[in-house]
Amino acid sequence: MEPTLVIVGAGIVGLAHAVEGVRRGMRVVVLDRDERAVGASIRNFGHVCVTAQDGHALDLALAARRTWLDLSERVGFRVWRAGTVVLARADDEMAVLSQFARLRGDSQVRLLDKVPLPLVADDVVGAALLPLDLRVDPREVVPALAAWLSARGVDFRWRTAVTSVEPGLVRTTRGVVAADAVVVAVGHDVDRLLPDLADEAGLTRCRLRMFEVASPGGHVVEPAVLSGLSMLRYAGLAATPAAADVRARIARTRPELLDAVVNLMFTQRPDGNLVVGDTHHYALTHGPFLDEDVDELVLREAARLLGVAALTVRRRWTGVYASAPGEFLVAAPHPTTRVVSVTSGIGMTTAFGLAPTVLDGL
């Protein structure tokens, strides 16, 4: 009898563990409280943001990149390989790109003579291409992966909320499931199942504001696009000496962007619309009320970045991910259980790198 791996949560982290469990010949059961995955994994930019990571996250991202490319062939979803363009709109931002290029070399970071985008702000002073980065459409890949796994024998039980995980079994709203091993991949809801573990890890919830806007002029923008604000957000870019100058200048001239923790960036959807964001607001419990001025700030800045007067909003939403002092939470409340949460907003980039390391330890 093959061992049974029970996975709680059908977001990208749960699915990555399911892919890995199947690869290792395990019997895999995935439990999710919803009718389909509607969490962070379908609400994001689909940006496989490899190069801007640092240290352990960079290693996981490079491994995950290989799996994304492999799965794209086997599952049959599209991966965009045009990389990421990082725009610099001030000398200190250009210094970050130059330092990053020197550090990582040509295979990872290329300074560009010309900005390869159809739309761009007129204050852009330079840009870099991160050619290893990928893009996927999260709204396509998450259900596609679940369907593909299901066809390979993974037992998905939807609308089945897990109420507790104990050695050898998982209790759910639809009865008890026996398990040789359990991976709890519930994203930002670890505290609902294991409150003490969540408190110990310093877990909180980060809520982001997101927009889908019509692409001005219907232009195609193949790469993901990051801005100077992204240089403060991603560990690899933020580790360059010049990043401190970028932060100090923005704090002096545009403090409202730091107050709302804006990471101005966008990716394009298959229908041509641009996914634009984002903001970061941290709390254990988020109230339901959204201030319009924060949305206006992001949309105004995004329009400026694209060099247009205004953007036409097609959709708005919020997304929540788990946040903690470390980039990843991997905990073992008992020997056959692992709690896995990407606590830094990079689950699309790293989940496929993380899952094999977690199953190695189980």
Ligand SMILES: Cc1cc2nc3c(=O)[nH]c(=O)nc-3n(C[C@H](O)[C@H](O)[C@H](O)COP(=O)(O)OP(=O)(O)OC[C@H]3O[C@@H](n4cnc5c(N)ncnc54)[C@H](O)[C@@H]3O)c2cc1C
């Ligand atoms: C707006 C936004 C933009 C982002 N952009 C990017 C990006 O471009 N690139 C990137 O790398 N990362 C990005 N991220 C981060 C990334 O989306 C997350 O790290 C990742 O999706 C987390 O995956 P997950 O499977 O842990 O969580 P989720 O996708 O939230 O899945 C958790 C699942 O667990 C289920 N669940 C919870 N509790 C229970 C229970 N008790 N019983 C049963 N089921 C349960 C939920 O129903 C849910 O389906 C972004 C995040 C957000 C919110």
